[in-house]
Amino acid sequence: MRSHLLASVFAGLLCLVELRSSRVAHLPTPDGRIVGGYAVSNISQIPFQISLQRDKSHICGGSLISKQWVLTAAHCTVDFMASRLNIRVGSLYTTSGGTVVQVDKIIEHPQYNDNIVDYDFSLLQLKPWSPTGVLHDPVRLPKQGADVADGVILTTSGWGNTQDSSISSASLRAVDVPKYNQEKCNQTYSQFDGVTSRMICAGYKRGGKDACQGDSGGPLALNGTLVGVVSWGYGCAVPEYPGVYARVASVRDWISYVTGL
DSSP: OOSOOOOOHOOOOOOSSSSSSHHHOOOOOOOOOBSSSOSSSSSSSSSSSEEETTTTTTEEEEEEEESSSSEEOHHHTTTOGGGGEEESSSSSSSSSSSSSEEEEEEOTTTTTTTTBBBBBOEEEEEEOOOOOOEEEEEEBBBOOOOOOOOOOOEEESSSSSOOOOTSSBBBOEEEEEEBBBHHHHHHGGGGGTTTOTTEEEOOTTOOOOOOOOEEEEEEEETTTTEEEEEEEEEETTTTTOOOOEEGGGHHHHHHHHHHHH
């Protein structure tokens, strides 16, 4: 979705959302690359981070919310069959380490709207697996309707494009960004029909730090609690255009209904 609306889900996985003129015709694309961040030295720092893979290739990030369930973005899974998807958990790398678990079922939010990337949530039920010897720890979930104060520093992470040829995205990277004022974010994205209450924005007005291609579906977290899911935005780390994340607290009741968590 980066310079066009998701023409296909797979194309959308390659970029956060970056459309222009109208939300439907020019939405910023679901994307995901960590820009201006730092290398994660040990998976214990973000033990709930997973790599979502299609046919053994990384396509998106995600967060382990229990031994049996993962939360990612709907634009990462729409039109995909569960039998083609796996996750790698407990590793800083997408191609080695940790353990690979097969996805058993995909449950996208019933109100997911790919035209405006609203309700961008997908729950993945995993096939039974043994976590023995695998460093993992499910992320905590916020209460329904919980919010974060403007300026609070949040952490997003993933294996996406770094926009710097000297920095590899082979190993997990993270970036710290402040919660962005919702009203200002809505005004900034007014040309794309703004942001909904199911979205939360984070980033610096000056730009320079952001999630982008390949990070979609990954976590935006605060002290081990999952605040958002990497969803969309205009470009990567572009000044005055913060990243837009799917707000987890807006669908906490749905997550509980589906998973029992």
